[in-house]
Amino acid sequence: MPELDAVDRRLIDQLQGGFPLVPEPYAAAAARLGLGETELLERLERLLSTRVLTRFGPMYQIERIGGAFTLAALAVPEDRYEAVAAAVNALPQVAHNYRREHALNMWFVLATETPAGILEAIARIEQATGLKVRNFPKAREYFVEMKLPVRP
Amino acid sequence: MIDAIDRALIVATQDGLPLTPRPYHAVAERLGVAPEEVMRRLTAMLDSGVIRRIGAVPNHYAIGWTANGMTVWDVPDEAIDQIGPAVGALDFVTHCYRRPRALPEWPYNLFAMVHGGTREEVRDKAKVIAALLGEHCRGHDILFSSRILKKSGLRI
Structure with missing residues (x-):
């Protein structure tokens, strides 16, 4: 670090x-x-x-301009993990992607300009990977605050 | 909704602002509009919530938040909207959403993102959430992140 x-x-x-x-x-x-x-x-x-900051500028909330966000997950076989990560990350609609320790081991956020774009992106990922995408669109937002202080 | 100039402004700035003394002038030049218009439009988008904020977006790992757990909870549908905001209000929760279950393998409908310096710290914070949910917690899990595969943010 x-x-x-x-x-x-x-x-x-x-x-x-x-x-x-x-x-x-x-x-x-x-x-x-x-x-x-x-x-x-x-x-x-x-x-x-040095990647301490990922970006410096405006942070856009795409839903306010008619777009959509969703959280989605894949259960990726370990021996295909790198190839699947590359295929998923290749889509510009994938804003973040994290490896997580669970049977559903890849969790990503899709951000698209239209709600229909979410389903198109999911279909494209399923086609490219042959894996079923689990879609977890938000039903209610209780809190979002992405600011975290530098830890002492 | 936004017009073509706002859209061009989003495309020009979603990767970040130019690191030059007059960044809005630089963006204005690229778009072929006046610098005052760039500042006026960004102000309007900030006021309307199209822009959440303007500033530094840190990599959480690099600023010491090396343990990240997506805590997920199975809460009765009739209780979740009442208790969800209280979970979101905990000072260590950065995002909190209600999402659909994917039965049978995924019974969880409350998602709360928790950051810590260690996994133990995240587990302790999850215990605070469990205590808050009390009898409404029918099951939970913590999905720790082990790698950032991508963090580019929005691209239109």
């Missing part, structure tokens, strides 16, 4: 939201953190290139 110093930690904790919508937002955000603009940009470049 890449080493994080105190400034990195503060930056990650305080910049998970609220990035300003002004002409020079990095300068404004840097000032709030007590940093210079160039230092903030250099740190963000490093945190992105």
Whole structure:
């Protein structure tokens, strides 16, 4: 795991939201953190290139623009795991994919521009892998808050 | 619904903002619109909830949350909508949803994502959920993640 110093930690904790919508937002955000603009940009470049950050920018909620999300799972035979992971990940509709310890050992989130796109993506995965996709669309959202602080 | 310019703006920024002093100007130039319009449209999408937030998206593993358990629970249908929000309100739950069961092999209808520094910590947090559910918990499991296979986020 890449080493994080105190400034990195503060930056990650305080910049998970609220990035300003002004002409020079990095300068404004840097000032709030007590940093210079160039230092903030250099740190963000490093945190992105070392994969501490997966992204820096807007996080879109596709359902608000008529799209759909679902959580889906596969029971993948171990000897085919890598090939199936590659086939699933090849679809741009697959936003996240995790290996989990269970008979259903591959869990992924599909995000599509239309609700019909979910079923199309599932059909394509079933065709590409020969495996049955279990679809777990949300019936109710009780809570979503993806911000986590850097652990001490 | 969104128009063609909003859609182009989403496509231009879903991978992230340019790391240059004037990122909205850079996006505006690519789209052929005024920088003020880019900022105005992003503000509108943030206000309407199309954008959840703008900022850093950390890899949970890299910031110390190395144990991730999807805790799943079998809760009676008549009780779940009452108790689901209370599970979601626990400070260590990052996502909480009601989802359909896939009987017979999958009896679980409440999904709560729990993060910790160790698996033991995640199991302890699951015990807190179990205590909260009390008699409404008819069964549960914890699916630990052992590898991130992909984490690109939304791509339209």
